[in-house]
Amino acid sequence: MKFLHIADVHIGATPDKDKMWGGRRGDEIYDSFKKIIKICEEQQVDLLLIAGDLFNAPPTIQQLRELDYQLRLMNGTKTILIAGNHDYIEEGSPWEKYHFESDLVIMPRDRAANVYIEDLNVCVTGYSYGRPEYTERILERLRPGKEGAYNILLGHGGDKTHMPFSKEKLASLGFDYVALGHIHKPAHLVKNKMAFSGSLEPLDHTETGRRGYILGELSGAGNTLIQWVPCNRRSYINMTLELTPDIVNAEIIDNIKDEIERIGADNIFKINLNGCIDSNLQINLSGLYREYNIFEVNDNTHYNYDIGELLTVNENNLLGRFIKTLSDEESLESPEIRERAMKYGIEALLGIGEN
Structure with a gap:
């Protein structure tokens, strides 16, 4: 039985909306989900698992119609979804009112539920959020739902206000696979048994590195094999350049351009300039x-x-007194802060003629 595990897509989010590329980022997030639909078709995936926060907020009826349309494009792939802390299910919300035509099961809010799919002999146990936060260790209380079937736990959480858990405790519950969401960075917690898929796209500049999904297969007597597959359109990249006193501005620009082109110009860059430069360089x-x-x-x-x-x-x-004060080791706790203050202070005082 082949499955695909995603989480934290956050459809509707608009990362970097104040940047020139911000308008494209929201579209790219939705495109990443549409790519998953195509992959399910190409890979003949039996079961699509969505471990919470498919949407960035509780979805509207129109958003659910769009979701229903995308899921109907798949032939032979069933989908099971839990709501997370961002797209939680409120009483009487569109989640509960909309009638899906696609082969989708949404786990109910605020209670444990089991979904058994007979033709796949798989039982998925999960718990949808009905509110943004849960401090209770809910996931640790869940148990496999059907003896003799493949048993999968679908969960969303992992920090102190979102269904905290111990990975050792979850690993001991007896599930063949634990599909997790909420943490945006992919993490393989227990080999072939428990993992955070991470988000499909990075959602802010702190989320460096690749993002993607998990493709897995259950076979034999509960044997599980999973593979994390990167698929993000862009990555946030931290780039550091060490400068020297003989460098000029044009050379800095050329070095940055060369490195950006080498890594990939579609990515988003945070550039850190370090080193010692000539005092006349702007x-x-x-x-x-x-x-x-x-x-x-x-x-x-x-x-x-x-x-x-x-x-x-x-x-x-004044300049001499400033240098003497900053040179005092007790004047500032951090050498980095002292060095930066020295640079800016000397530059400012020389600029206004304090000599």
């Missing part, structure tokens, strides 16, 4: 923002001033 990367997806640039460089010489020459003025 870094200007404004053109890169128009050409590439630059989320932010962090300038952590420092100038190649001779601090000792500056202190000697300016011992009796």
Whole structure:
């Protein structure tokens, strides 16, 4: 029995909406789900498991109609879904009112449920959210629903306010596979037995790395084999450049461009500039923002001033007193903060003629 496990798609989310590429990101999230539908067809998947937060918020009737249409495009793939903390099922909500024509089962809110699919001999046990938070250890209380069948646990949680659990406890419950959602980073918790699929697309700049889905197969006496498959359209990439005093602005730009093109220009970049630069260099990367997806640039460089010489020459003025104060090891707890403060302070004081 072949299954595909996804979670945390967050249809309706608009990451980076204040950026030039923000308008495309919402469409790409929905496109990622449509890609899953095609993969289910191509791979002849028997069961699609959605482990919560398919939507970014409780869905509207129109969103459920769109979902129903997409699921009807699959031939022979059944779908089982639980609601998560973002798209939870409220009493009388569209989740409960809409009548699906596709082969979809939605687990009811606020109670454990079992769905047995006879032709696949698989029983899925799950629990849909009826509100945004649960501090109770609900998933640890669930048990396999049918003896002699493949038993799968479909859960959403893992932190202290969203159905916390111990992976050791879940692993001991006797399920053939535990399909988890809520944590956006993919994680294989117990080999071939328990995993977070992660989101299909990264949803903010802190979610670096690839994103994707899990393709699995159950066979024989509960033997499970899973494979995580990356599929995201873009990744958030942290790029770090070490600069030297002899570098010029055009060279910095060329180095960044070369690295972006090497990694892939569709990605979204956070650029960190480190190292020592000439005190006369003015870094200007404004053109890169128009050409590439630059989320932010962090300038952590420092100038190649001779601090000792500056202190000697300016011992009796404001600049000298500033350098002496910042040089005191007790003046600031963090050396990084001290170094940055020294850079900005010297630059500002030299700029206004405090010498």
